[in-house]
Amino acid sequence: MEKIVSKTNARVKKWAKYKEKKYRDSDRCFLVEGEHLLEEAIRAKLLDCILVEEGHTYDTGAYPCYEVSSMIMRKLSDSVSGTWLIGVCHMPCPMDFVMGEKVILLDDVQDPGNVGTILRSAYSFGFDTVVLSRHCADVYSDKVIRSTQGALFHMQVIRTDLSQIIDQLKEKKIPVIGTALENASAMSTIEVVDRVALLFGNEGNGVSKELLAKCDETMYIEMHAFESLNVAVAAGIAMYKFRR
Template identity: 45%
Template sequence: MLIESSNNSNVKRWMKLKQKKYRSQFNQFIVEGEHLVLEALKAKVVKEIIIREHSQLPDSIQPHECTVYQLKESLFIQLASTQAPQSVMAVCEMKQKPVTEMNRLLLLDRVQDPGNLGTLLRSAVAFGFDGVILGEGCVDVYNEKVIRSTQGAIFTLAIESHSLSDYIKRLMEQGIHVFGTSLYHGSPLSTIEEFPRMAFMLGNEGSGVQTELLELTHQNIFIEMSENIESLNVSIAGSIIMYHFRQ
């Protein structure tokens, strides 16, 4: 079915999904490219598949019960979030996995760069973390740049959103050791004792973790570095910590 008009009701809805408020309203988001569409199909969250005019579905993609639409070239380019989009997209249902295991958790305070959040989610999967908790002020996990950065990790990782101050207290009540990240009043990463259940909190790219949250932790840590470098990008720092305490 070729759609050629921007007045088509589906096209109007798809275009709205480029904005967070409409993603929340429709409980849907868009992924682009063969790899992400395949990962979304594996996760059973695909509702519709969109292919570019004059294109065919890749052989690897079997839509089964999903409706497939072919979209006029100019509309497809307008809908895409990349400058040179691949020829397939999918409209997906928001269906995040809840956190059920708490041996290793990542807590994020106001991480606002989409690439940083996506990389942290991907590293969390790579190093066996059980889930990621997004505090207030974090970038939307369904932002198209976040999704691309995760390379599909968003479909396998348990992700929840909470007030971090409340969540930290809850973790402590369950005997989980909570660590903040700070150069001030922190201990070197290499000196930190490993516990069966641990949570690590990373903060905003410019200001780090809020002081009031750091005061709630069991201990704060920092990564030892050369004197030539003052700090690390939050996604790099988080990946190093997760690797150090990987499962």
């Protein structure tokens, strides 16, 4: 196992850049912290190599492994509590994306915590696909990965143009249900179907008008006080209704 102690080591500098979206996107790589997420990444066949902090041992199997100093681990780690184990992973290839039949569409959901929580709920309720618009928070940020608790690795997740995806769903005869506060039906009046795509929008502005116009149905979640719900809560309530 190769040891790295210098913070200016070329590999360390490359890995450290994966804290920023632009470098994750250009290399299509990201980091995961801790045993649980690392094992999920292995199962999803996305792991490239393993970094173990000096003084710790981990059965790395056939994966390339580097022992790094505590200082390097601190430099690469994002979580406050710290970790002694990091996995360097590659993003799944967009060519490998397979559209499922229980789909979540996110239109510019910008808070990483919300995106992560929605992914976690989606997996829990048996959804198989999550499609994010270009301005959604990055699913490969440390915060999102941690809040998904690994759910990210169990579903088809892709960032692309939602309008085209809705066209694909229509071809596959999967109904697209948008969420909106106006000109929509109460959720309790909507029939539950197995194959479905649910569309949720930006924290401040909701789903864009253009996308809502393309939906087969629009629904709102009934409330007592005319307030808005946090988007991750609204998504959870709707996903529970349409759960597998």
